[in-house]
Amino acid sequence: MRIATWNVNSLRSRIDRVEAFVQRHDIDVLALQETKAREDQLPLMGLQALGYDIAVAGLNQWNGVALLSRVGLEDVEVGFSDMPGWGDPVAAESRAIGATCGGVRIWSLYVPNGRKPDDPHYTYKLDWLARLRATASGWLDGETALVGDWNICPTDDDVFDVKQFAKSTHVTPPERAAFQGFLDDGYAEVTRAHDAGYTYWDYYRQRFERDRGLKIDFVLASPTLASRVTGAFIDRDERDPAQGTGSPSDHAPVVVDLG
DNA sequence: ATGGTAGGATGCCTA
Numbered sequence: 001m002r003i004a005t006w007n008v009n010s011l012r013s014r015i016d017r018v019e020a021f022v023q024r025h026d027i028d029v030l031a032l033q034e035t036k037a038r039e040d041q042l043p044l045m046g047l048q049a050l051g052y053d054i055a056v057a058g059l060n061q062w063n064g065v066a067l068l069s070r071v072g073l074e075d076v077e078v079g080f081s082d083m084p085g086w087g088d089p090v091a092a093e094s095r096a097i098g099a100t101c102g103g104v105r106i107w108s109l110y111v112p113n114g115r116k117p118d119d120p121h122y123t124y125k126l127d128w129l130a131r132l133r134a135t136a137s138g139w140l141d142g143e144t145a146l147v148g149d150w151n152i153c154p155t156d157d158d159v160f161d162v163k164q165f166a167k168s169t170h171v172t173p174p175e176r177a178a179f180q181g182f183l184d185d186g187y188a189e190v191t192r193a194h195d196a197g198y199t200y201w202d203y204y205r206q207r208f209e210r211d212r213g214l215k216i217d218f219v220l221a222s223p224t225l226a227s228r229v230t231g232a233f234i235d236r237d238e239r240d241p242a243q244g245t246g247s248p249s250d251h252a253p254v255v256v257d258l259g
Numbered sequence: 260a261t262g263g264t265a266g267g268a269t270g271c272c273t274a
Contacts, residue, residue: 009274010266034274036266061267062274113274151274202274204263250265250274 001071001102002026005147005217006238006253007033007110007200011042011066016245019046021238025255028071029101031108033149034249035064057097065095065110065148071102079135095128104225104258105139109148114169122169125151129178133185140186144222149200149251151216152179154189157196158215160207170216187220191254194232200251201239208239217254228258 004027008014011032022030030052035042039056047054053073058064067073076099098107109132114125136146152175156162165171183189198213207213221229232255237243239252 013266034266062272115273202263203265207263247265 001028001104001258002255003029003031003101003104003106003145003147003219003258004253004255005031005033005108005149005219007149007217007249007251009034009249009251010037011035011064012037013246014249015043015046017238017248019050020245021235021253022047022050022052022068025235027255028069029104029106030068030253031106031147032066032068033064033108033110034062035066036061037064055097055099063095063110065097065108067097067099067101067106067108069099069101072100074100096132104143104145106145106147107136109146109150111149111151113151114175117167117169117172125169126174126178129175129181133178133181136182136187137185140222141224142222143225143228145225145256146182146187146220147218147254147256149216150179150218152176153214153216154179154218158198160198160212160214170214182220186223188223188226189218190221190226190229190256191219191232191234195234195254197234197236198252199234199254203250208241217251219254219256225258229256230259231257 051070052068055076056066057078079096095110112125114122153159199217201208201213235253
């Protein structure tokens with residue numbers, strides 16, 4: 001089984017690339033983030049014609065997550081979408097959607113960005129991660145995958161210039177500790193060993209062309225699932241403006257193979 | 260300290 005995760009930065013504007021991507025790599029399950037639209041706004045007929053069942057969560061223009069699966073899509077659940085103290089409608093944020101696909105419980109996660117270390121959104125990010133960790137620690141016995149845009153660079157190697165991020169989110173010790181907490185609990189990050197490259201490059205200043213990126217998209221697997229991983233890779237071609245149809249997302253997809 | 264680009268509920272907010 002081949003699963004993938006991709007922050008598409010608007011599924012509407014990326015639909016041609018998504019359809020080409022799943023076909024080119026023979027993807028069984030695809031977790032999407034930043035879909036940026038309601039389900040009724042999305043042109044999903046092409047993907048359905050390719051055999052994918054689709055579950056979408058998210059009502060606003062910034063977030064939204066989705067799961068596509070051609071190996072079953074059962075027990076769909078939306079979670080971790082509330083924003084305490086913000087007063088936002090729960091469904092609007094929709095930062096996580098989970099389902100059982102081919103016997104594997106897969107969560108598509110869009111971890112809050114945090115904006116700035118002194119911003120309330122940063123506190124919210126840490127709180128969100130703590131709540132996810134507390135719940136996810138109960139899923140370690142099964143075959144569980146926590147995939148998506150973690151908005152954290154776990155090591156200095158995951159930033160093109162760590163000095164430039166001295167006053168930024170993504171690299172602060174509390175964020176890194178939050179990520180490490182999942183590993184301490186028993187989850188394994190299963191992509192780095194196969195592909196240590198970046199997964200995100202900002203649109204401006206030709207960051208992709210100069211390979212000045214961040215590694216922030218990860219696949220965390222429970223022990224039994226991690227033992228099934230046979231390979232992984234980052235599809236940089238999908239971030240390349242010179243390749244494919246239409247403009248690229250600022251993230252590249254991450255693909256994981258299970259034996 | 261600022262600005263650069265992209266997407267959408269577009270002349271502003273978020274990433």
